Amino acid sequence: MHEAMDEWCERWLGSAVSEVLFETGSLSQVAGVELADGREVVVKVRRSAPRLHAAHQVQWRVWQSGYPAPEPLVPPALIGPEHSASAERLIRGGDIGGRGPGDAVRAAEALAWLLRVAPAAAEVEDLSPSPPWVAWDHAGPGLWPAPDRGPEDLNLVRGPGWLDDAGARCRERLGRYRARRVIGHADWHAGNVRWSGDRLLVVHDWDSVVSQPEAVIAGMAAAVFPASEASWRPATVEESEEFLNAYVRSGSRAWTRDDAEAFWAATVWTRAFDAKEESADGPVTSLSEAEAADRLVRAGA
Structure with missing residues (x-):
C-alpha cells in the first residue's frame, strides 16, 4: 500500500511521500505523512462508497465556516479498483x-x-x-x-x-x-x-x-x-x-x-x-x- 499511496500523493497532492509519520485505523487505513515539499497531511484509504463524496462536501463546508475540522485537501479519489483515498491537513496534538x-x-x-x-x-x-x-x-x-x-x-x-x-x-x-x-x-x-x-x-x-x-x-x-x-x-x-x-x-x-x-x-x-x-x-x-x-x-x- 505504501507504493500506491506514494503514487497517489504525487498525482493528487503534487508531491511524493518523504516520511510516514504514523499509521493507524480500524475501518480505514489512516497515515500521517510528510511530503517532499514539507507539507504534513493525513491520507485515509477505505472502500469506495458514494456517501464519502457527500461527507467530503460537509467537511469542506464546516471547515470554511471556521469550525475546527482539518482542512480537506483532496476529495475521495481511486487508489485501486475498490478503494479510494482522500487527504486533509494534519493537525497535531490535542x-x-x-x-x-x-x-x-x-x-x-x-x-x-x-x-x-x-x-x-x-x-x-x-x-x-x-x-x-x-x-x-x-x-x-x-x-x-x-x-x-x-x-x-x-x-x-x-x-x-x-x-x-x-x-x-x-x-x-x-x-x-x-x-x-x-x-x-x-x-x-x-x-x-x-x-x-x-x-x-x-x-x-x-x-x-x-x-x-x-x-x-x-x-x-x-x-x-x-x-x-x-x-x-x-x-x-x-x-x-x-x-x-x-x-x-x-x-x-x-x-x-x-x-x-x-x-x-x-x-x-x-x-x-x-x-x-x-x-x-x-x-x-x-x-x-x-x-x-x-x-x-x-x-x-
Missing part, C-alpha cells in the same frame, strides 16, 4: 476528553456548534446509508444492519434475547418520531474530539457524518462521548443525561418530550448495536440488561 468535570457539557456544546454551522441535508449529496451503529432505519430484512466489520449477518448471531428486544424497541420508537433531518457527526467519542485546554482544537473522522434527526445525532453522541480507543467505557445513564441537558441549553429551540424520548432511544440503539457485534465473539460486557431497560424507559419504548 487532549482527549473523558468523564472529568465539565466534559459532558463541553462535548455537548461542541456538537451543538457543529450542527449550527453544518450545511442543510439538501445542500450536499446523499449521505445514506448511515454507518450501521446509526442505521436504526436501514432497509434490510432483519433487525440488525450489515456490520461494519466482517461479513457475518448479525441477525443470525445467537445472543441475549434482551439485546434483540432492545434493538427492536428502539427501531419502533424511532420509527414513530417525525423530525427534520440535519447533518451531524455520528462517532462523537473522545478520541475524535480533541481539546487544547477548554478550547476545541479539532474534530476528526468526517467519514462519520450522517443525515438524521437532531435528537438522534445528539443521542448517539451522548452514548459514547467519554469513550476512546484506549479506554472504551461508554457513557453512564447519568452522563448521557448531563450531555442532554447541556445540549438543550446550547440550542436555539425548546425540546419536546418526543425529542427527548427519541434522544434516549438513539442512545440505546448505538450501544445495542455495538453489544450485538460483541456477542458474535463472546459474552456482552459493554451494555447490561438493566442499563438498556433504564434507557428504554426514558425513551418511552
